[in-house]
Amino acid sequence: MLISAAQTPDDLAAMVRRRAAGLPLEHVLGWAEFCGLRIAVDPGVFVPRRRTEFLARQAATLAHEAAVPASHRAVVVDLCCGSGAVGAVLAAALDGAELHAVDLDPAAVRCARRNLAAVGGQVYKGDLYEPLPAALRGRVVILVANAPYVPTGAIALQPPEARLHEPRVALDGGADGLDVLRRVIAGAPRWLAPDGGLLVETSERQAAQADEAVTRAGLIPRVASSDELSATVVIGTRPSGTR
Ligand SMILES: C[S@@+](CC[C@H](N)C(=O)[O-])C[C@H]1O[C@@H](n2cnc3c(N)ncnc32)[C@H](O)[C@@H]1O
Numbered sequence: 001m002l003i004s005a006a007q008t009p010d011d012l013a014a015m016v017r018r019r020a021a022g023l024p025l026e027h028v029l030g031w032a033e034f035c036g037l038r039i040a041v042d043p044g045v046f047v048p049r050r051r052t053e054f055l056a057r058q059a060a061t062l063a064h065e066a067a068v069p070a071s072h073r074a075v076v077v078d079l080c081c082g083s084g085a086v087g088a089v090l091a092a093a094l095d096g097a098e099l100h101a102v103d104l105d106p107a108a109v110r111c112a113r114r115n116l117a118a119v120g121g122q123v124y125k126g127d128l129y130e131p132l133p134a135a136l137r138g139r140v141v142i143l144v145a146n147a148p149y150v151p152t153g154a155i156a157l158q159p160p161e162a163r164l165h166e167p168r169v170a171l172d173g174g175a176d177g178l179d180v181l182r183r184v185i186a187g188a189p190r191w192l193a194p195d196g197g198l199l200v201e202t203s204e205r206q207a208a209q210a211d212e213a214v215t216r217a218g219l220i221p222r223v224a225s226s227d228e229l230s231a232t233v234v235i236g237t238r239p240s241g242t243r
Helices: 009-020 025-029 052-065 085-093 106-119 152-157 160-165 179-191 207-216
Strands: 031-034 037-040 075-079 098-103 122-125 140-145 192-202 220-226 231-237
Touching: 009 025, 025 031, 031 052, 031 085, 037 085, 037 106, 052 085, 052 140, 052 192, 052 220, 052 231, 075 085, 085 098, 085 106, 085 140, 098 106, 106 122, 140 179, 179 192, 179 207, 192 207, 207 220, 207 231
Parallel strands: 075 098, 075 140, 098 122, 140 192
Antiparallel strands: 031 037, 192 231, 220 231
């Protein structure tokens, strides 16, 4: 990949030096492949993981099943969007979707704006739901979040590419890894449309607790997993007829 990306032998030598020094391959290349899309990944921005393709595909499937009137554009929100990879896949899969994405980290917001400009995605900087326009309340058909979920004590066990080259705010989910996810789940019902779905990625070990949080929030819970990608997604659907 480095050979095909380099313009000159000097360029290639510089790229090899950066990779050998420990930079993630995607940061050296400046992009990652995600669900067949080329996503720009700037230095210091979380590299979209292969396992998260499962989250994106589950969200696309759920969106296709949602009964959105032909005259309406499906509203999709990607919280903790990082590079915007998940939102980009959803926008590509759902013709004409109205995409909103949020991240706390200015570098991620800049990168996501670049990746989502072509599909007209709006990217906001701020904490979870706080920067979203109030007009989206009760209208979100798909709310997807790959929030940080590594327990603080497990960060030291992450590969150096993550520990040293991705920001801590992209990884650290607090003592049990669920601090941010619990806030995402608790806030979801006010934003979801009736029958709308929340989808969050967790580890296999965290799924039961996330599932309980989804139930406490008044959503109908379900867990989906992929052995092939070692991926777990907890899904909560807002029952129709609730306010
Ligand atoms: C695990 S990364 C996932 C990025 C992207 N969704 C993906 O799958 O490639 C988590 C992202 O959440 C962002 N983040 C962490 N806490 C946040 C918060 N309270 N509000 C908004 N974004 C947050 C981080 O800056 C980081 O970009």
